[in-house]
Amino acid sequence: MIEVAQSPFIQFDNVQVQYGKIVFGLRDVSLCVEKGEFAFFVGKTGAGKSTLLKLLTREVRDYTGSVKLAGRELNTYKDRHIAGLRRTMGIVPQDFALLPRKRVWDNLAYAMRAVGHSKKEVRKRVPEILELVKVGHRADAFPHELSGGEQQRVAIGRALINNPPLLLADEPTGNLDPEISWEIMELLLDLNKLGTTVLVASHDMMVIHRMGKRIITIDQGTVLNDSAIGGELFAGQA
Amino acid sequence: MLDKLEFLFSESFKTFRRNGLMTFAAISTVAISMFLLGGLGYTYYRVNEYAQNTFPHQFTMEVFLKKGTTYEEIKQTAQQIRAVPGVESAVLIPKEKAYPKLLKDMNVPGLAEDKDIPIQDKFDLVLKDISEEGSATIASQIEALPTAGAGSVQYMREEQRFLDQFLGLLRLLGSLVGALLFATAGILIYNAIRLTIVSRRLEIRVMQLVGASRFTIQVPFLFEGVFQGAIGGTFASLILLVTYKVLAQAIVAFDVFGALPDFPLWPIMGGLAAAGALYGFFSSFMALSSPLRYR
Numbered sequence: 001m002i003e004v005a006q007s008p009f010i011q012f013d014n015v016q017v018q019y020g021k022i023v024f025g026l027r028d029v030s031l032c033v034e035k036g037e038f039a040f041f042v043g044k045t046g047a048g049k050s051t052l053l054k055l056l057t058r059e060v061r062d063y064t065g066s067v068k069l070a071g072r073e074l075n076t077y078k079d080r081h082i083a084g085l086r087r088t089m090g091i092v093p094q095d096f097a098l099l100p101r102k103r104v105w106d107n108l109a110y111a112m113r114a115v116g117h118s119k120k121e122v123r124k125r126v127p128e129i130l131e132l133v134k135v136g137h138r139a140d141a142f143p144h145e146l147s148g149g150e151q152q153r154v155a156i157g158r159a160l161i162n163n164p165p166l167l168l169a170d171e172p173t174g175n176l177d178p179e180i181s182w183e184i185m186e187l188l189l190d191l192n193k194l195g196t197t198v199l200v201a202s203h204d205m206m207v208i209h210r211m212g213k214r215i216i217t218i219d220q221g222t223v224l225n226d227s228a229i230g231g232e233l234f235a236g237q238a
Numbered sequence: 239m240l241d242k243l244e245f246l247f248s249e250s251f252k253t254f255r256r257n258g259l260m261t262f263a264a265i266s267t268v269a270i271s272m273f274l275l276g277g278l279g280y281t282y283y284r285v286n287e288y289a290q291n292t293f294p295h296q297f298t299m300e301v302f303l304k305k306g307t308t309y310e311e312i313k314q315t316a317q318q319i320r321a322v323p324g325v326e327s328a329v330l331i332p333k334e335k336a337y338p339k340l341l342k343d344m345n346v347p348g349l350a351e352d353k354d355i356p357i358q359d360k361f362d363l364v365l366k367d368i369s370e371e372g373s374a375t376i377a378s379q380i381e382a383l384p385t386a387g388a389g390s391v392q393y394m395r396e397e398q399r400f401l402d403q404f405l406g407l408l409r410l411l412g413s414l415v416g417a418l419l420f421a422t423a424g425i426l427i428y429n430a431i432r433l434t435i436v437s438r439r440l441e442i443r444v445m446q447l448v449g450a451s452r453f454t455i456q457v458p459f460l461f462e463g464v465f466q467g468a469i470g471g472t473f474a475s476l477i478l479l480v481t482y483k484v485l486a487q488a489i490v491a492f493d494v495f496g497a498l499p500d501f502p503l504w505p506i507m508g509g510l511a512a513a514g515a516l517y518g519f520f521s522s523f524m525a526l527s528s529p530l531r532y533r
Binding site: 084114161 | 532
């Protein structure tokens with residue numbers, strides 16, 4: 001059983017997100033995530049798992065209740081502070097969002113340059129990241145020349161350019177074969193072992209069960225089950 | 239710092255290639271509107287300058303003094319007239335000098351020169367301001383002098399009115415055509431930037447995902463607008479130069495006004511490029527206001 005700590009890294013308290021008058025993204029969600037934890041948000045499409053991640057990235061801004069990251073309430077971040085907030089987290093979008101006309105190396109270099117790194121830093125850091133996510137040998141390839149798994153690795157690599165303490169991945173194995181999905185999860189696990197807090201929204205139950213990590217089940221915007229607080233623990237959990 | 243600037247510049251130049259047709263449309267419209275605006279502005283300036291330099295000597299104002307004005311009063315009046323704002327010079331034409339000339343001009347042999355001279359002393363005035371309104375103000379101030387009086391001032395009121403109307407029409411025409419074209423150029427720059435934003439939405443999304451500042455995301459688009467405006471303004475000055483040369487040759491050939499002065503290329507190029515850049519900045523700033531909000 002995973003214990004809930006007294007000073008959580010991420011804390012949702014009675015969070016409610018409403019789209020329009022009658023559609024709810026989240027209803028009365030309360031949960032905590034510790035620093036260095038690895039947790040899955042699972043549920044059907046439209047259940048609210050992506051909304052949880054988007055609250056943390058401030059893509060979803062209107063909510064009631066409280067969402068705290070490292071002790072700071074997220075609605076205290078104004079528009080001008082969001083860039084700074086994003087640099088404290090790595091975001092892996094569902095569609096990879098790779099630049100099709102740039103090679104793998106340039107995709108990372110572009111992102112690093114955009115956040116203000118010098119060319120020298122780029123030359124040093126990009127090969128390290130590509131090795132870390134195991135696509136160093138494809139540095140000169142264009143995204144369309146990569147497999148789905150390799151594209152996902154590049155997207156994860158790009159999310160690491162700021163050395164973030166938090167990694168958010170939205171359906172990282174959505175369109176991948178089971179074997180490749182497992183490889184991606186192992187990569188995320190490796191990053192977690194290096195101290196990164198990893199939150200993954202996914203409905204790939206087969207892989208999730210085998211990971212043996214915390215699983216938070218969301219249904220119709222509410223937390224249906226949380227393995228960390230006495231919910232069902234799946235086979236293979238550590 | 240240089241590293242950062244290089245990144246921002248390279249980003250802004252990328253769209254020149256990628257969004258070439260729209261960029262071309264924006265630059266050419268800025269160039270044409272600036273050409274017409276600059277051309278009309280320069281024509282107005284030249285005509286106005288020509289009028290100011292030439293017409294005052296043709297549009298002289300005459301002030302006839304009352305009969306019996308003494309020499310002392312004439313001296314005092316001369317001082318008063320020269321002190322009126324807008325009067326460049328005032329030359330006394332004594333009746334003793336004017337009358338023989340008048341007789342000679344009229345060719346009337348029967349009038350004896352020893353009779354009482356029937357005309358008055360007068361001043362011939364050259365004015366700095368030859369507008370109808372300016373002349374009327376000067377005339378009324380002079381008519382208020384005791385040695386002059388109502389009706390003592392004569393000038394070419396109608397001719398000045400015509401000149402005023404002509405310059406006014408030129409100004410109105412320039413403003414209307416220029417404003418229309420200027421607005422069109424602004425809309426085109428705005429649209430070019432909007433299209434660029436659409437064509438680069440993935441890059442923008444990536445930048446927002448990794449936490450690039452709004453400054454980094456927006457500045458390339460602002461640069462692009464500034465470049466479009468500045469290049470348009472520069473082209474406009476070059477077209478103006480060519481047009482001016484052609485016109486100058488025609489004017490010399492027809493010998494209407496004599497030779498035109500040299501075209502001041504550098505000040506005009508600098509002015510139009512700066513105006514274009516400023517306008518490009520404004521148009522792209524308007525285009526950026528909402529679509530680049532952090533999402």
